[in-house]
Structure formats: C-alpha cells, structure tokens
Amino acid sequence: MIAAALALALAPAPVYVEAAPQDDGEETRSLRDQLMLRLLEEGYPLAPSADRATRTLRVTPVTHGIRVEAQGEDIHAFEVATGPVLPLEAVHRAMQALDEVTPRAEPEAPAATRFAVHVEDAPAAIAPEALRGVLVHEVLSRNGVVVPLDDDPDAVLCAEPLGDDALAVSRGQTLRDCGRQPTVVTLDDDAIDPVSLDDSMRRLMAEPEALEVEAREPETSAPRITPSTGLAAEREPGAERRGPAVRVGARAGLYGRVTSADAAVGTTLRVGREPGPGGLLDLLMVPASAPDISIFETSVSGGFGWMWIVHPVVALHLQGLAGVQVHRYRQRGNEAGNRVDWTAEIPVGASFRVADGLRIDLTVRGGRSGRPREHRVDDVVVWERSAWRIGGAVGLSYGWRGR
Structure with missing residues (x-):
C-alpha cells in the first residue's frame, strides 16, 4: 500500500522535448527522436509545446559531446562526452534529469486530445520504430499529446503495411477499434509521401464528429482498401491501465x-x-x-x-x-x-x-x-x-x- 502510494505520487508528468534547430545536425535530431520514443516506453506523456508540459527537455551540442537539460521550476543538466556509448548515456542522463527536476505547475491550457501510437508492422523499407517516430512527430506537430498505450488514451493511431508501397493508418477509441476505416499513405521511393501523410493525419486527427460526417459522404472512385487481419481482426479488449x-x-x-x-x-x-x-x-x-x-x-x-x-x-x-x-x-x-x-x-x-x-x-x-x-x-x-x-x-x- 505504501509503495503504491509512493509510486502514484511520483507518476511521470507531461514532458516537452524541445525541437532541435536544423543547424544542430542530423545526429542531434536523431538523438532527440530516440529520447522521445524511449520516454514513451518508460511511461512519460509527450506534450506538443512547453505551455502544455510540466517539464522541458533540451538536447544541444557542445564542444566535446552534448548537453542534456531538463527544465521545470529549476534546471538539472548533464554533459555527455562524444563516444560510442553517447546515445545510451544520453538517454540515461535525460531520464535522470527529468526525475530530479521539480515539475512546473500543471498547465492551464485547454486539455488536448491524448493519442497513443501503435505500429503493427511496417513495409520492408521502413523500420517499425522509424514509422512510430514519424507518427509521434505528426501528432505533436498538430497539438496532440502522445501517451503510452496503457495510459488511458483518448484515441489510438494504428499503422500497418499494405503491400510494399503503402500503409494503412487508422484511428480507434481503443486498440480493438483500429483498422475499421483506414486511410492510405503511399510510399515514394521507399519513403513516406509527405502529401499523402499530411492528408491522412488531417483526417485522422479531426474530431470524431467530423470523421462520422466524412464517412457518410458518397464513395468516390478510389478503391476501397481492406487492411490485413493484423489490425482488422478482433482483439481482446485490454484493461485500461495507468499508475505505478x-x-x-x-x-x-x-x-x-x-x-x-x-x-x-x-x-x-x-x-x-x-x-x-x-x-x-x-x-x-x-x-x-x-x-x-x-x-x-x-x-x-x-x-x-x-x-x-x-x-x-x-x-x-x-x-x-x-x-x-x-x-x-x-x-x-x-x-x-x-x-x-x-x-x-x-x-x-x-x-x-x-x-x-x-x-x-x-x-x-x-x-x-x-x-x-x-x-x-x-x-x-x-x-x-x-x-x-x-x-x-x-x-x-x-x-x-x-x-
């Protein structure tokens, strides 16, 4: 009982991972993406902006490595030296800094929709983790909050391959609902087509009422896509869990x-x-x-x-x-x-x-x-x-x- 109460009191608060400037280099931006996915794995919700978070995480290059800084009411920072274990140590130091910093007061901004991202699989040309990272970025760029799948999300975004040159991306209230009305994202030269992805995310992140109206519109000449059973098959409804x-x-x-x-x-x-x-x-x-x-x-x-x-x-x-x-x-x-x-x-x-x-x-x-x-x-x-x-x-x- 005491341990559970302690863990609940220490439950992760929303975190904003600050965007890396373009001149910081590909390595720093890649490290930021790794940190975001790792924080999700460890139960931290990701906020789209600092005013919707209680803590901000920054990754910036320094002369002999990188600086990882967590800011709340105070600031905790670590420098990680360049070397083969830099990405691993950076993840560890980032989580340590977030645990030690004092969170800011809960944001007063209107609550944003809380999305979880689930990738069933990916085409051979795209790693599942890379696809998951793309969807997480898309949600955050549209002012959504990304939470772990077991953290009682408002909606779940799911993706699975449609052959070798397309993706089925869908939205459900729970994981069980995914795959029922998928949108199609095409691939161009083994990369996700940005126009197709933008159109898909615009539709999927609309309010459910807007989706229902769109679903009732007459079908166009575009062929109906039936996703594979990986997402469309019935799933046992999992218990909605949150806490320690x-x-x-x-x-x-x-x-x-x-x-x-x-x-x-x-x-x-x-x-x-x-x-x-x-x-x-x-x-x-x-x-x-x-x-x-x-x-x-x-x-x-x-x-x-x-x-x-x-x-x-x-x-x-x-x-x-x-x-x-x-x-x-x-x-x-x-x-x-x-x-x-x-x-x-x-x-x-x-x-x-x-x-x-x-x-x-x-x-x-x-x-x-x-x-x-x-x-x-x-x-x-x-x-x-x-x-x-x-x-x-x-x-x-x-x-x-x-x-």
Missing part, C-alpha cells in the same frame, strides 16, 4: 555462509517507477539437510530499491531489505521446532530485457540474520551456518503498469 509499474519475479541460486552453501529459491514483488524508486516485498526459501535432521529457512522482507536504465536492454538495481527469518527444523526422534530472527539484505544486480515487460535478472545478495545457527545430534555438530551470508541468483521477472 508492477513487477513480479522468481529466482533460484546459491547461498554461501562461510563453511557451506545451500540452494535457494525466492520471489519478489516490486511496485514503483521503472526506472526510479520502488517498494519491495521479498520471499526467500532455503532448504537444507544433514544426517538425522532436515531444515527449512524462510525469510520474508520488505524494503525499497532503485532501478537505473543504462541501455535500452540493460538496467541496474540496488535494493535494501529487512524482515524476519523463520528457521524450521525437524530432528530425529523429536518434534519440529521453529526459531525466529531478524534478517537484512542488500541485493545488487542487473536485468536484461528480452521482450515487452519480460526481463532476465542476475543478482548478488549479501546479508545477515540475527545469529549463527547450529544443530547437534548425539552432541555432535551435524549442521551449522554463520549469521553472515552471500549468494547469487538468476531469475525471470515480468512487469506491467497497474491501474
């Missing part, structure tokens, strides 16, 4: 405690920002055995952690956990017993994105319980563990954005 990111993970690994190592399994629930802070609930289970005795340790902990995105695929994690450890044992000829201690851990790790929402997690966990443990059979020590422990684990986690 929720991530559930499971893992397996080894725990070493001075003289011995034990196999361990565990699971973690994280609620919060990705990247950014989050609340944690963690369960760790360590079974063990020795002659004439069986042991099962269960640790239940809570705490907070931070996630940093250092690459479109790679994230780093630092966490702090504290809770209780239940040490349960059954010795030959005796009833089962339980001992309870406090426990604390500092997990450090990295995760790697393999699909939308799905990550592989690698973690090193160092910690301590309240006391060392030992068990004796016939006055002979058959099992002992130190209070300090360190281990490693590999796991999978899946995340989504809650309501």
Whole structure:
C-alpha cells in the first residue's frame, strides 16, 4: 500500500522535448527522436509545446559531446562526452534529469486530445520504430499529446503495411477499434509521401464528429482498401491501465555462509517507477539437510530499491531489505521446532530485457540474520551456518503498469 502510494505520487508528468534547430545536425535530431520514443516506453506523456508540459527537455551540442537539460521550476543538466556509448548515456542522463527536476505547475491550457501510437508492422523499407517516430512527430506537430498505450488514451493511431508501397493508418477509441476505416499513405521511393501523410493525419486527427460526417459522404472512385487481419481482426479488449509499474519475479541460486552453501529459491514483488524508486516485498526459501535432521529457512522482507536504465536492454538495481527469518527444523526422534530472527539484505544486480515487460535478472545478495545457527545430534555438530551470508541468483521477472 505504501509503495503504491509512493509510486502514484511520483507518476511521470507531461514532458516537452524541445525541437532541435536544423543547424544542430542530423545526429542531434536523431538523438532527440530516440529520447522521445524511449520516454514513451518508460511511461512519460509527450506534450506538443512547453505551455502544455510540466517539464522541458533540451538536447544541444557542445564542444566535446552534448548537453542534456531538463527544465521545470529549476534546471538539472548533464554533459555527455562524444563516444560510442553517447546515445545510451544520453538517454540515461535525460531520464535522470527529468526525475530530479521539480515539475512546473500543471498547465492551464485547454486539455488536448491524448493519442497513443501503435505500429503493427511496417513495409520492408521502413523500420517499425522509424514509422512510430514519424507518427509521434505528426501528432505533436498538430497539438496532440502522445501517451503510452496503457495510459488511458483518448484515441489510438494504428499503422500497418499494405503491400510494399503503402500503409494503412487508422484511428480507434481503443486498440480493438483500429483498422475499421483506414486511410492510405503511399510510399515514394521507399519513403513516406509527405502529401499523402499530411492528408491522412488531417483526417485522422479531426474530431470524431467530423470523421462520422466524412464517412457518410458518397464513395468516390478510389478503391476501397481492406487492411490485413493484423489490425482488422478482433482483439481482446485490454484493461485500461495507468499508475505505478508492477513487477513480479522468481529466482533460484546459491547461498554461501562461510563453511557451506545451500540452494535457494525466492520471489519478489516490486511496485514503483521503472526506472526510479520502488517498494519491495521479498520471499526467500532455503532448504537444507544433514544426517538425522532436515531444515527449512524462510525469510520474508520488505524494503525499497532503485532501478537505473543504462541501455535500452540493460538496467541496474540496488535494493535494501529487512524482515524476519523463520528457521524450521525437524530432528530425529523429536518434534519440529521453529526459531525466529531478524534478517537484512542488500541485493545488487542487473536485468536484461528480452521482450515487452519480460526481463532476465542476475543478482548478488549479501546479508545477515540475527545469529549463527547450529544443530547437534548425539552432541555432535551435524549442521551449522554463520549469521553472515552471500549468494547469487538468476531469475525471470515480468512487469506491467497497474491501474
């Protein structure tokens, strides 16, 4: 509950990514486009102008690299040196600056229509991400707001290929409605025809009432285009979600405690920002055995952690956990017993994105319980563990954005 409330309070506010002047060069403009798409992936709404946003992001070239600056009530800026990792570090620094800056007051301008952009696929000559970037620019240039698909948009713009020389671009109230009345955008020499795109976007971004009037007009001689089933097929209506990111993970690994190592399994629930802070609930289970005795340790902990995105695929994690450890044992000829201690851990790790929402997690966990443990059979020590422990684990986690 506390973690969810914290994450809601820290929910991303609208961001305006300032246009790069033409003399800034293609590299700077390309980097700006990457930042816009990455911010959308991480849940930030994009505003068409500074007066409709609570924060402004600028990317400007400097002598030995670029400067990334976030402006709200104050300004946070970072300089990134020229090098092979400049685009990746620029994305990381931009998100860090946006998280640290104090947002301006909510804009008083009339609310703009909030569009999500969904690209089903693209012709072979155009990368899907490039097509998505074009549509995002078109929406913003027409004073629309672009939001993530799971952020309760007012409308969804969808695109899919029509053969190798055209696109079907459509608008629906939800993703399920896309593809029903598509407009056609033609390609010219493997590039999007700007006149065709402008006409399509003008129609699609009109108010729904205007679209209905246009749809009732008599058909012209232009052939009716039937989109492929990729967009026209019925889709299960997804729950409209907004709020903190929720991530559930499971893992397996080894725990070493001075003289011995034990196999361990565990699971973690994280609620919060990705990247950014989050609340944690963690369960760790360590079974063990020795002659004439069986042991099962269960640790239940809570705490907070931070996630940093250092690459479109790679994230780093630092966490702090504290809770209780239940040490349960059954010795030959005796009833089962339980001992309870406090426990604390500092997990450090990295995760790697393999699909939308799905990550592989690698973690090193160092910690301590309240006391060392030992068990004796016939006055002979058959099992002992130190209070300090360190281990490693590999796991999978899946995340989504809650309501």
